[in-house]
Amino acid sequence: xxxxxxxxxxxxxxxxxxxxxxxxxxxxxxxxxxxxxxxxxxxxxxxxxxxxxxxxxxxxxxxxxxxxxxxxxxxxxxxxxxxxxxxxxxxxxxxxxxxxxxxxxxxxxxxxxxxxxxxxxxxxxxxxxxxxxxxxxxxxxxxxxxxxxxxxxxxxxxxxxxxxxxxxxxxxxxxxxxxxxxxxxxxxxxxxxxxxxxxxxxxxxxxxxxxxxxxxxxxxxxxxxxxxxxxxxxxxxxxxxxxxxxxxxxxxxxxxxxxxxxxxxxxxxxxxxxxxxxxxxxxxxxxxxxxxxxxxxxxxxxxxxxxxxxxxxxxxxxxxxxxxxxxxxxxxxxxxxxxxxxxxxxxxxxxxxxxxxxxxxxxxxxxxxxxxxxxxxxx
Amino acid sequence: xxxxxxxxxxxxxxxxxxxxxxxxxxxxxxxxxxxxxxxxxxxxxxxxxxxxxxxxxxxxxxxxxxxxxxxxxxxxxxxxxxxxxxxxxxxxxxxxxxxxxxxxxxxxxxxxxxxxxxxxxxxxxxxxxxxxxxxxxxxxxxxxxxxxxxxxxxxxxxxxxxxxxxxxxxxxxxxxxxxxxxxxxxxxxxxxxxxxxxxxxxxxxxxxxxxxxxxxxxxxxxxxxxxxxxxxxxxxxxxxxxxxxxxxxxxxxxxxxxxxxxxxxxx
Numbered sequence: 001x002x003x004x005x006x007x008x009x010x011x012x013x014x015x016x017x018x019x020x021x022x023x024x025x026x027x028x029x030x031x032x033x034x035x036x037x038x039x040x041x042x043x044x045x046x047x048x049x050x051x052x053x054x055x056x057x058x059x060x061x062x063x064x065x066x067x068x069x070x071x072x073x074x075x076x077x078x079x080x081x082x083x084x085x086x087x088x089x090x091x092x093x094x095x096x097x098x099x100x101x102x103x104x105x106x107x108x109x110x111x112x113x114x115x116x117x118x119x120x121x122x123x124x125x126x127x128x129x130x131x132x133x134x135x136x137x138x139x140x141x142x143x144x145x146x147x148x149x150x151x152x153x154x155x156x157x158x159x160x161x162x163x164x165x166x167x168x169x170x171x172x173x174x175x176x177x178x179x180x181x182x183x184x185x186x187x188x189x190x191x192x193x194x195x196x197x198x199x200x201x202x203x204x205x206x207x208x209x210x211x212x213x214x215x216x217x218x219x220x221x222x223x224x225x226x227x228x229x230x231x232x233x234x235x236x237x238x239x240x241x242x243x244x245x246x247x248x249x250x251x252x253x254x255x256x257x258x259x260x261x262x263x264x265x266x267x268x269x270x271x272x273x274x275x276x277x278x279x280x281x282x283x284x285x286x287x288x289x290x291x292x293x294x295x296x297x298x299x300x301x302x303x304x305x306x307x308x309x310x311x312x313x314x315x316x317x318x319x320x321x322x323x324x325x326x327x328x329x330x331x332x333x334x335x336x337x338x339x340x341x342x343x344x345x346x347x348x349x350x351x352x353x354x355x356x357x358x359x360x361x362x363x364x365x366x367x368x369x370x371x372x373x374x375x376x377x378x379x
Numbered sequence: 380x381x382x383x384x385x386x387x388x389x390x391x392x393x394x395x396x397x398x399x400x401x402x403x404x405x406x407x408x409x410x411x412x413x414x415x416x417x418x419x420x421x422x423x424x425x426x427x428x429x430x431x432x433x434x435x436x437x438x439x440x441x442x443x444x445x446x447x448x449x450x451x452x453x454x455x456x457x458x459x460x461x462x463x464x465x466x467x468x469x470x471x472x473x474x475x476x477x478x479x480x481x482x483x484x485x486x487x488x489x490x491x492x493x494x495x496x497x498x499x500x501x502x503x504x505x506x507x508x509x510x511x512x513x514x515x516x517x518x519x520x521x522x523x524x525x526x527x528x529x530x531x532x533x534x535x536x537x538x539x540x541x542x543x544x545x546x547x548x549x550x551x552x553x554x555x556x557x558x559x560x561x562x563x564x565x566x567x568x569x570x571x572x573x574x575x576x577x578x579x580x581x582x583x584x585x586x587x588x589x590x591x592x593x594x595x596x597x598x599x600x601x602x603x604x605x606x607x608x609x610x611x612x613x614x615x616x617x618x619x620x621x622x623x624x625x626x627x628x629x630x631x632x633x634x635x636x637x638x639x640x641x642x643x644x645x646x
Binding site: 001002003141142147148151154155158159160161162255256257258259260261266268270271272273274 | 434435436437438439440441442445446449452457458482483484485486487488489510512513514535537538539542559560561562
């Protein structure tokens with residue numbers, strides 16, 4: 001608790017400091033490449049004959065996903081707090097890569113905890129982290145995936161609390177993390193809001209984003225929460241289907257509980273033991289969800305739905321063929337949901353999809369699933 | 380709070396004999412062996428027991444307890460088994476206080492009122508929940524108080540004086556002092572600042588202090604016992620159990636606990 005108090009205080013001070021904000025903004029512009037475009041998906045819109053679909057291009061961030069926004073903010077905070085050693089958890093490796101990147105940039109020691117299972121599945125990202133100068137610890141406890149990596153990072157943090165900053169990658173973990181991560185990700189929604197007003201002269205009718213811990217979704221949603229007419233849809237991973245045991249649909253199938261210091265929906269058994277998850281997308285396998293999403297759901301402000309592995313793959317291919325963009329498998333869940341609801345919306349309505357990351361990292365997974373079935377060429 | 384626990388510590392402070400509170404992992408390596416271990420520890424002179432209920436994500440535990448709790452869960456251990464164990468121990472005539480140690484989510488799923496009711500009914504005395512922050516005590520302590528059960532606060536080397544005071548003000552029978560920054564697990568040596576830190580705390584706080592995390596030998600227990608009201612040993616005991624063949628577990632646990640009690644009484 002002392003470490004969390006220290007973080008709460010340091011963050012409150014940083015927020016009051018205009019220099020901190022300016023520095024964060026500078027790095028977002030000069031290093032990360034923000035603002036990211038809001039691309040009109042003309043072909044997909046034409047094909048679906050419904051709402052005008054815009055893509056918030058978080059895939060064009062440095063390192064290929066929205067994760068870097070939060071990492072830049074938190075590394076500046078860590079530097080301010082005088083911490084010399086940075087630790088992070090990672091599932092698919094995207095947050096690990098983003099953390100290793102900012103640590104390289106600021107010359108800080110970086111250690112990333114990653115489940116043994118994920119280390120095996122995401123060998124390329126492990127190598128990327130090492131290239132960037134990070135040390136990767138394979139975690140062999142529990143289910144050997146993201147939640148265990150996070151548990152191990154927390155254990156390291158309580159052991160080395162005096163020297164170490166824990167850089168959490170999603171809106172998970174104890175307060176103030178979900179708030180901090182949201183604040184550093186809300187740039188997504190702020191930009192999208194400005195961009196759509198400039199392009200269309202009005203606010204969108206709906207926002208769609210994939211949700212696991214929920215950082216990209218809360219980043220997009222947050223600046224629109226007060227705009228009651230803007231519908232918000234979070235898309236969870238249904239894996240093989242929510243009727244099977246292999247999914248990560250925390251909102252749909254979870255119950256309120258405490259995981260890693262936050263109270264929110266959690267996938268668990270009757271006793272409260274945390275359940276295993278599954279999704280084709282390695283970045284959507286945390287059995288909890290950010291507490292602010294639970295609040296948005298319980299108050300009815302946002303809707304949460306789920307999309308299966310198969311459907312996500314379908315959207316992955318559709319976006320590739322129609323727009324020339326390979327979306328991350330995580331983001332493909334959101335794209336599928338957009339494809340589903342756009343035809344039911346009028347032609348002058350506007351839909352923004354958060355394209356949280358690029359799909360290059362997933363090409364191997366997709367190859368395994370589609371492989372020989374895939375026919376090239378254009379009809 | 381549990382009167383039994385309060386009296387226990389009152390007696391200890393009069394006799395200047397630090398108490399031994401071993402930790403037993405429920406269902407490790409199986410229910411029967413863990414019950415035997417508990418009985419053996421109590422026979423050997425344990426003042427009270429910490430009965431650990433396994434959780435899938437034990438963030439305060441090091442590798443030894445992670446492995447033991449994981450195996451216990453794979454063996455099918457359920458939360459309700461802890462009440463069964465307490466009943467079994469009471470039926471065997473053991474009177475010592477029995478504390479349930481577990482993580483917050485399990486209690487949340489049981490429901491605090493149901494948990495307190497079941498714990499009291501089975502004959503338990505209180506709960507230790509490492510991921511329940513002091514800030515939350517006002518919400519949950521009343522459920523236990525209603526059943527005359529104790530909720531044990533933690534303090535760590537990093538706790539500020541204000542925080543230690545807040546823990547002290549909870550009216551608990553003892554405070555669980557975490558000897559190191561870090562997780563549970565046997566360590567070769569204890570931090571040199573531990574005993575002075577305990578002495579300074581003892582001067583400032585009125586609640587007895589029990590020290591856990593990292594203590595693994597009778598010698599270390601005796602060293603800590605110089606400045607504390609009690610000592611907890613967990614991982615070292617679990618390691619001993621993991622190295623011992625099932626039929627000999629009771630005997631091994633009894634032997635080890637006797638040594639610790641003896642070392643503590645030599646003060």
